[in-house]
Amino acid sequence: MLKIDHLKKNYNSFSLDCSLEVLPGCVTGLIGQNGAGKSTTFKAILGLISNDGGSVTLLGKDLGAINTKDKEKLGVVLSNSGFSGHLTIKDTIPILSHLFHHFDKDFFLEQAKKFGLPLSKEIKEFSTGMKAKLKVLVAISHGAKLLILDEPTAGLDVIARDELLGILRDFMERDENHAILISSHISSDLETLCDDLYMIHEGEIVFHEDTDVLLSDYALLKVTDEQFLSLDKQYVQRYKRESYGYRCLTNQRQYFVENYPKIAIEK
Numbered sequence: 001m002l003k004i005d006h007l008k009k010n011y012n013s014f015s016l017d018c019s020l021e022v023l024p025g026c027v028t029g030l031i032g033q034n035g036a037g038k039s040t041t042f043k044a045i046l047g048l049i050s051n052d053g054g055s056v057t058l059l060g061k062d063l064g065a066i067n068t069k070d071k072e073k074l075g076v077v078l079s080n081s082g083f084s085g086h087l088t089i090k091d092t093i094p095i096l097s098h099l100f101h102h103f104d105k106d107f108f109l110e111q112a113k114k115f116g117l118p119l120s121k122e123i124k125e126f127s128t129g130m131k132a133k134l135k136v137l138v139a140i141s142h143g144a145k146l147l148i149l150d151e152p153t154a155g156l157d158v159i160a161r162d163e164l165l166g167i168l169r170d171f172m173e174r175d176e177n178h179a180i181l182i183s184s185h186i187s188s189d190l191e192t193l194c195d196d197l198y199m200i201h202e203g204e205i206v207f208h209e210d211t212d213v214l215l216s217d218y219a220l221l222k223v224t225d226e227q228f229l230s231l232d233k234q235y236v237q238r239y240k241r242e243s244y245g246y247r248c249l250t251n252q253r254q255y256f257v258e259n260y261p262k263i264a265i266e267k
């Protein structure tokens with residue numbers, strides 16, 4: 001569905017060099033702290049900013065060969081995307097029908113009702129959660145095959161976030177070849193949705209793993225200075241000094257559960 005290979009973008013004090021892949025039928029998460037390069041990656045994938053190197057293959061085509069018809073197969077949410085606040089949902093329908101050949105008005109209205117979005121209220125009066133749901137609803141209402149969603153859960157409370165993730169799960173269930181690339185700076189937001197997770201840090205992918213493996217095999221060990229000295233370091237991938245001693249990352253959780261019953265082991 002999407003493959004990027006050493007996609008590069010250089011700003012004065014920031015350089016992106018990112019490689020990742022989104023397979024059909026999969027939800028892939030991109031996690032990174034503020035300023036890590038998530039939005040830059042998304043904009044470069046969509047051709048909204050020029051790239052300084054590398055390649056983007058989108059829906060089986062090189063980015064440069066993507067045409068308007070191909071773009072209709074993408075459902076996109078960006079942090080500053082959306083309609084004018086002076087419009088109502090009813091007002092957006094003719095716009096969406098005009099923009100997308102496959103805009104499904106009945107589905108759109110049915111889902112708006114299901115998610116409690118008022119049709120005749122100006123969007124500027126919507127809550128953050130309502131605006132977020134509307135953006136995702138637009139992305140899934142025109143027959144998109146691949147959703148590219150930059151921080152769609154930003155600023156949402158737990159209930160609104162779970163509802164939004166539910167919308168995305170329904171989208172995946174509707175077609176086995178649907179796929180999603182979704183970013184967040186909160187990893188727990190994505191662990192129940194994504195099949196695999198990439199972590200981006202200072203413009204580079206520093207980590208990629210299947211979510212199942214991440215949750216079952218990886219762990220954080222919290223150890224005192226004394227425990228740290230006796231720890232078998234061959235299965236410690238990284239460690240960090242803390243006030244209580246050390247925090248260590250391992251991908252051999254079971255080994256430490258069995259051999260070090262006294263240390264604190266966290267997900």
Ligand SMILES: Nc1ncnc2c1ncn2[C@@H]1O[C@H](COP(=O)(O)OP(=O)(O)OP(=O)(O)O)[C@@H](O)[C@H]1O
Pocket residue numbers: 011012013014032033034035036037038039040041185
């Ligand atoms: N147009 C621009 N000109 C110069 N620097 C930019 C530009 N856009 C982004 N940057 C810089 O690129 C870096 C990555 O920004 P980006 O918006 O991609 O991060 P992010 O991971 O999406 O962060 P956030 O979670 O805060 O949205 C930042 O240091 C930012 O200042």
